[in-house]
Structure formats: structure tokens, C-alpha cells
Amino acid sequence: MLFAVYILCHLIFLQRVLVMVALDVDALCACKILQFLLKCDGVQYTLVPVGGKTDLLVSFCACSSGFVIILFQLNIGQLP
Numbered sequence: 001m002l003f004a005v006y007i008l009c010h011l012i013f014l015q016r017v018l019v020m021v022a023l024d025v026d027a028l029c030a031c032k033i034l035q036f037l038l039k040c041d042g043v044q045y046t047l048v049p050v051g052g053k054t055d056l057l058v059s060f061c062a063c064s065s066g067f068v069i070i071l072f073q074l075n076i077g078q079l080p
Helices: 002-014 025-041 053-063
Strands: 016-022 045-050 068-074
Touching: 016 025, 016 053, 025 045, 025 068, 045 053
Parallel strands: 016 045, 016 068
Antiparallel strands: none
8 A cells, every 4th residue: 555655656746637627616725725735746737627518528638648647626526
């Protein structure tokens, strides 16, 4: 278990993280906290606001050009 955490930590520093955020207050607050944590650790990330399921698919296809292995989705389950 500890080895898996060690590998995951090194992968985060080597790769760019994709953060997809729904456009509501809860998701935006969670995004701000996550941004702070990623900046403190020096992790590169791409932030994508998502307004609907079609936006989710289009932005994932546009941003995941082979360099994203870690994806955070904040409050995406409630999208129309």
C-alpha cells in the first residue's frame, strides 16, 4: 500500500492533472481548495469548467491528448 502511494505521488509530479468542474457554488469552492493544494505541491494542472454533459465530453476529448492520467471531476454527477 505504501509503495502504491509513493508511485502515485511521483506520477502526479511528472504528469499534468486535468480538473473538470461543474458550474455551481459547491464545485467552485472545492476547486479553489484543490487549486491551492496543487499549487503548494507544484503540480501542473488544467482547469476546465463544464456546464453540461456535452461540454464534459468535448472538453475531455480536447484536453486528454495523451498526457492526462489523473482526472478530478468536481460535482459532475449533477450535470443536466
